[in-house]
Amino acid sequence: MALVSRRKNGHTTLSLVAVVYPCQLDEVGRCPRHRLPSMTPTRHNTDESQLIDRLRANEPAAYEQLVRTSYPKLMSVARRFMRNDADAQDAVQDAFVSAFKAMPSFQGDSLLSSWLHTIVCRACLMKLRAKRRRPDGVSIDALLPAYHDDGHRQHPGPEWNESPFDVVASEETRQVVRQCIDQLPEEYRSILLLRDIEGLSNEQAAQMLDMNVNSLKTRLHRARQALRTLLEPHVKGTVQGNVKGSSR
Amino acid sequence: MKSETTLTCKELIDQLDDFVADALSPEQLEDFRLHLEECPDCVNYLDSYRKTIAAAQHALTAMPPSTPEASEEFVENFMSTIRRISTPPSASK
Numbered sequence: 653m654a655l656v657s658r659r660k661n662g663h664t665t666l667s668l669v670a671v672v673y674p675c676q677l678d679e680v681g682r683c684p685r686h687r688l689p690s691m692t693p694t695r696h697n698t699d700e701s702q703l704i705d706r707l708r709a710n711e712p713a714a715y716e717q718l719v720r721t722s723y724p725k726l727m728s729v730a731r732r733f734m735r736n737d738a739d740a741q742d743a744v745q746d747a748f749v750s751a752f753k754a755m756p757s758f759q760g761d762s763l764l765s766s767w768l769h770t771i772v773c774r775a776c777l778m779k780l781r782a783k784r785r786r787p788d789g790v791s792i793d794a795l796l797p798a799y800h801d802d803g804h805r806q807h808p809g810p811e812w813n814e815s816p817f818d819v820v821a822s823e824e825t826r827q828v829v830r831q832c833i834d835q836l837p838e839e840y841r842s843i844l845l846l847r848d849i850e851g852l853s854n855e856q857a858a859q860m861l862d863m864n865v866n867s868l869k870t871r872l873h874r875a876r877q878a879l880r881t882l883l884e885p886h887v888k889g890t891v892q893g894n895v896k897g898s899s900r
Numbered sequence: 901m902k903s904e905t906t907l908t909c910k911e912l913i914d915q916l917d918d919f920v921a922d923a924l925s926p927e928q929l930e931d932f933r934l935h936l937e938e939c940p941d942c943v944n945y946l947d948s949y950r951k952t953i954a955a956a957q958h959a960l961t962a963m964p965p966s967t968p969e970a971s972e973e974f975v976e977n978f979m980s981t982i983r984r985i986s987t988p989p990s991a992s993k
Binding site for chain 2: 710715716719720723724727728731732737740741745748749752753797799802803804805808809810811812813815817818821823825826827829830833844845848849869872873876877879880883884887
């Protein structure tokens, strides 16, 4: 549901309309936001069922097959979390080892790919926690909107109608977005990745980060607002704007 | 921007995450509508908030490709690791 504003004869009218945002499809035509373990049918095809049986039997060839077939997808996930391919590869290696150790407890109530997705996310979070990449990074508070005493926003900034951050963006623009995401403090960046990119639910992400759901929701909202502030200087017409936080 | 509704910009923006998740009640949605009708700044903020989420999704799901396949060294490291950590039943005692 979205509120759509229309101007007519000097008056603004708003109406609630259903909006369907296009999914970002992966290489097999699924949206990352819609392939959650809880939302995914747990029907394993014959090949996957046979592979799971062989994995449970500790068959080395099955593990080799798992690594070779799952590596590209897990590496894609890990590269979103980690800063370089070497760290991403370490996280994927850890994830496969974790999968090997946990295989006896894999109940088969989710697809193998969904299970591995959760495991690699967890492996990345553990690595990031261990690295303590930027313990005192940018203050999130400096990137949040400022308000007047009456609750109205200071420094509204430009409209984003001319935003370059469309779905059809250039690689250069996407690089800018990735750099802005990387400026977020890690605890906020991780939540943004888990929820908005990897498609975990609030409950799944909260469980993975060992925090309660309300705290996670608050941090997600703050992460999005902070990222919005970081992106704003790149929106057309912002150069002369007085965007809070743009003078960092 | 002043609004005749009881909702301030801050109160509206604080609930944007619930709004984009379709988690607001009809009463809350009506408050949103009344505020946004009179507050173009918040309309813009809502629009930019949505675009921020979409931009993050697109930027990270369309990353340039890396190594498409696991290297032989990667596979061998993994296989040797699991050989090391797996203990055959006959060797457990």
